[in-house]
Amino acid sequence: MKNLQELIDSKSNLVDYFYNDTISQYHKSRTSLFATLIAPEYTNWREEQKAWRESAVLFNQSHHMPVLYVKGPDAKKLLSYLSPCSFANLATDRAKQYIACTPRGHHVGDCILNYYGEDEGFELISGMPVLNWVRYHGETGGYNVEFRFDPTTPYSPDGRRTKYRFQLEGPNARKILDEICEGGWPEIKFFHTAYVSIAGCKVHVLRHGMAGHAGAEISGPFDDMDRVRNAILKAGEAYGLLQAGTRTYYSTPLEDGWIPYPLPGIYTGEELRSYREWLSADSWEANMQLGGSLYTGNIEDYYWTPWALGYERLVKFDHDFIGREALEAQLKAPKRVKRSLKWNEEDVMKVFASQFGDGPMYKAIEMPTAYFGWPQADEVRSTDGRLVGMSQYCGYNINERDMISLCGIDEDYAAIGTEVVLTWGEVNGGSRKPHVERHQQTTIRATVSSIPYSKAAQAKLRAVI
Known part of the structure; x- marks a missing residue:
């Protein structure tokens, strides 16, 4: 097969294929591709999570982002x-x-x-x-x-990138930046950029919060990476700066509320056939790996809209663009919106307890990130059993000491404090994905919560740093 369309045509059930037989690029990145470039943990993920709330943390984004x-x-x-x-x-x-x-x-x-x-x-x-x-x-x-x-670095012929990229985050980030930037750190509004000089290197900075706190993305020519990083780490010693590994990095969306890599809505529709024929049979889109309790025969059940992802502030009808008429129609119809879900502690403990002794064994909850699909898709139901949403990103936040997931949920059930029920685990005892063990499904009660989840993140995410 040469392209995605041919791959789709060869499968009687695309959902079943993505659910059982693919290995996503993300799963590869978690296991081996980046382990020699960025450590899974530099200390331990718990201390690294605490650092973005209590002191400062440095994420290395130089290798994994195309x-x-x-x-x-x-x-x-x-x-x-x-x-x-x-x-x-x-x-x-x-x-x-x-x-x-x-x-x-x-x-x-x-x-x-x-x-x-x-x-x-x-x-x-x-x-x-x-x-x-x-x-x-x-x-x-x-x-x-x-x-x-x-x-990304593993796929670069010479193992090099055009630019390095770091994210410095936490309450002490400003103090560190003031110390390392020649002439001090400039006042930068949220999502604005500037140039500064660090260790004699010209550096592009973006005021951007990844873990929901005051932070900045720092980038520049790849040859300057070690020099700039060393300057950050040296200055950060006095402010409790920790380097964060990939385990911590992939848990940041649980605090800032960004839903990474939802399934692209490109697998259906004759108007997109030529695009699917352009995509190769081994493209990113051909290797999506569905996981979770939502299992249907319709790939469109896994699609998202800008509203469900919380992007309504980005949609502007001041110009012509692909999808404009559809989005205008969606505004007038019932839709899903983005929310956090706080998982019920008793039900979470029930899942952990099932790993011991006799009785049914439920899908293990990994920490700090608990999802096992890329993307994850878990059923969210009302207390009377109606399917009202889809939960995607899930895991544990030590700063809140809660299990949290990010979801798109019907507007009628989106009020903060609404009680819902999440189905945890896969159908039929688990899929054929090699990293998913045999298990039974169960339910976890959850409470609809705000985005971002923490009050500290809400206050600091858009602050001038």
Whole structure:
């Protein structure tokens, strides 16, 4: 098979295939691809989670995020047409969270977008489904644009990237940045950017919070990586700075409320056939790995909309874009919205207790991240049994000492404090995924909660640092 469409045509049930027989790129990254580049833990994930709330933490993002560079006379035109995001306020000192939708209004993907002016163009960071979507339309739509794709380190022919990238986070981040930046740290509004000098190196900084706290993304030429990192670590010694490994890194969405990598809504619809034929049979989209209690025969049951992902603030109807009519119609209809779920402690303990003694054994809850699909898809039901939502990202936050998940839930059940029931574990004793053990399903009561989950994150996420 040469492309995704041929792969789909060869499967009688695409959901079953994604549920049982794929190994996602994410699962590979958790196990072996990045272990020699970024340690799973530098101390232990519990202390590293505490550091983003109590002192400071440094995440290394240099190796795992693909980047697409886009430039040319039609670059802005292309990117604007593909996204509900407005480009009316485009500026070189302002980043964007960039999203794209299908003609039917289903979410394709999201990424961070930086703009460096007409000569250098745009930088799209992470989010393979949206990077592929942009490349396809740029290559097939007659646009005068140039692309340069920077793959993740394991897939780079020489093991190098164009840029290094770090995230410095926590209440002491500002003190560290003040000390290492020549002339001090400039005041930067949320999602705005600036250039500073660290250890004699020109550094691009983005005011951005990953773990829901005051933080900054720091990037620059790959050759400067060690010099800049060493300066950060040396200054951070006096402020309790810890390096965070991948186990901690992948738990950050539970605090800031971002839902990573939902299933792109591109597997159905004749209008997207040519796109599926453009995608290869071993593409990211061909290796999605569904996991969790939601199991249906319809792949569209796993699609998301911008509203369910909490992106309503990004959707602007000030320009023409793919999916505009569909999104306008969705506004007038019942829809899902994004919420956190706080899992009931007694029911969580029931799952842990099932690992000992006699009786049914439920799907083990791993910590700090508990999901076992990429994406995860767990049923969320009302107390009277109605299916009212889909829970995706789940895990443990030591700062709150709670099990939390992120979900899209029907508006009628989205009020803070509403009691719902999450089904935990897979159907038929578990799928064929090699990392999923045999188990029985059970239910976990949950309480609808705010996004971000913690009050501390709500207060600090958008603060000037």
